[in-house]
Amino acid sequence: MNQDNKNFFQKVYEVAKHIPYGRVTSYGAIAKYLGAARSARMVGWAMNGAGSMPEVPAHRVVNKIGLLTGKHHFDGTNLMQQLLESEGIQVIDNQIQDFETHFWDPFVELGGE
DNA sequence: ATTCTGACGTGGG
């Protein structure tokens, strides 16, 4: 119950930590991987708490279309974009270019469980 | 306690 809930957030952090450099994923992908495909919003909320987790690259998590919808939550206004560009990801107007190419699927990388 | 919003996603018109 509640414990599961806590575990859910923890899982989100773990998956996010497993995102390799220069890769990005979507909230829905993580949510689905955790079995909460309908609670993709919770993944974003979990990222909110990830602010205390330096090992959790929240900037590598975007919505399913590769849009940096949560850049407003970062320290700066374009910090998220800068971080992604720093990893070799081209971002234009909050939109990741070649999103599918940089997309990191937990089901594939972690072995869909 | 009630209501709304929010870092999403999917479906319908």
Place this chain on the structure above:
DNA sequence: CCCCACGCCAGAA
């Protein structure tokens, strides 16, 4: 193609 509504859960007013 664009716009609207619903579901999901949690937090803030």
